[in-house]
Amino acid sequence: MKTTRFTTMSAAILVTVFSLGSLSACGGSSSASGSDPASGSQQEITIATGNDGKPFCSMNEDGELDGYDIAIMKAVEQKLSKYYKFTFEGSDFPTTLSNLSSGKAQIAAYEYENNAERKAKFTYGTVGLTKWDTLIISDPSNGKVYQSFDELKGKKIYVTTATNQAAMAESYLKEHPDAFKLVYGTYSNEQIVQGLTSGSYDATLAPQYSLDLWNNAFHKGLKGSDKAVNKSSSYILFNKSDDKNLIDRVNKAMADLKKDGTFKKLSEQYYGADYVPED
Numbered sequence: 001m002k003t004t005r006f007t008t009m010s011a012a013i014l015v016t017v018f019s020l021g022s023l024s025a026c027g028g029s030s031s032a033s034g035s036d037p038a039s040g041s042q043q044e045i046t047i048a049t050g051n052d053g054k055p056f057c058s059m060n061e062d063g064e065l066d067g068y069d070i071a072i073m074k075a076v077e078q079k080l081s082k083y084y085k086f087t088f089e090g091s092d093f094p095t096t097l098s099n100l101s102s103g104k105a106q107i108a109a110y111e112y113e114n115n116a117e118r119k120a121k122f123t124y125g126t127v128g129l130t131k132w133d134t135l136i137i138s139d140p141s142n143g144k145v146y147q148s149f150d151e152l153k154g155k156k157i158y159v160t161t162a163t164n165q166a167a168m169a170e171s172y173l174k175e176h177p178d179a180f181k182l183v184y185g186t187y188s189n190e191q192i193v194q195g196l197t198s199g200s201y202d203a204t205l206a207p208q209y210s211l212d213l214w215n216n217a218f219h220k221g222l223k224g225s226d227k228a229v230n231k232s233s234s235y236i237l238f239n240k241s242d243d244k245n246l247i248d249r250v251n252k253a254m255a256d257l258k259k260d261g262t263f264k265k266l267s268e269q270y271y272g273a274d275y276v277p278e279d
Helices: 068-079 093-102 116-121 164-175 189-198 208-218 244-259 262-270
Strands: 004-007 043-050 057-059 084-091 107-113 122-124 134-138 156-160 181-185 203-207 234-239
Touching: 043 057, 043 068, 043 093, 057 068, 068 084, 068 107, 068 244, 068 262, 084 093, 093 107, 093 116, 093 122, 093 234, 116 122, 134 164, 134 208, 156 164, 156 189, 164 181, 164 203, 189 203, 189 208, 203 208, 234 244, 244 262
Parallel strands: 043 084, 043 107, 156 181, 156 203
Antiparallel strands: 004 084, 107 234, 122 234, 134 203
């Protein structure tokens, strides 16, 4: 898929976060040796992110990449401007992982939950971005509120391609073949809601803030299961070839931003509430 390349917004645009100002050096992958860029220069770090995943990372009305994950990483860049210049590469969810795996990007920021396949390929950040306790979400007017995977027998379930929600549904189907049918896609929020309300599929898997967002944005009465079918948080990912200095500095900067309330402020700005995990 063709991706769109954007550099950091000017300080006049990003008034809600931090002023940014840094010059780039080279754009290649960082060395595994852990060496720093030459004195007085900054290393360009490419961050794979989304262009269709509002409110995490998407194109705003001005044609610029914006969202919670992007704002977090721009705040990190501001703290590490002595060392790095961040450039953002926007694409759909699966392509962000491909770009990170191929070395086109050194970091990926698009709400990645822990799973074994990703752990084998990438290095996870240590600071949680968002609570991702997964609910089964449905439109009660088209059926019922489903409380477990067992209740989805014979139903159609939408999952976004390459997500942890897709993986957990696939894992259930390995033990319960043909229990339900998965509908894969990279749908927008509006498309997901339309699919639920029209009956194109019976349910989807998503966290509480997605349910809140959909109901508030589209004035719907979607419902989620009473209990989460999986408890999790989301993180950024690093390319395994990234140097230790980059990983340590980014993790430390994120921990500081979480401690000083920046994560909470941005969660309230982009999500409308505090969905920051405690970990």
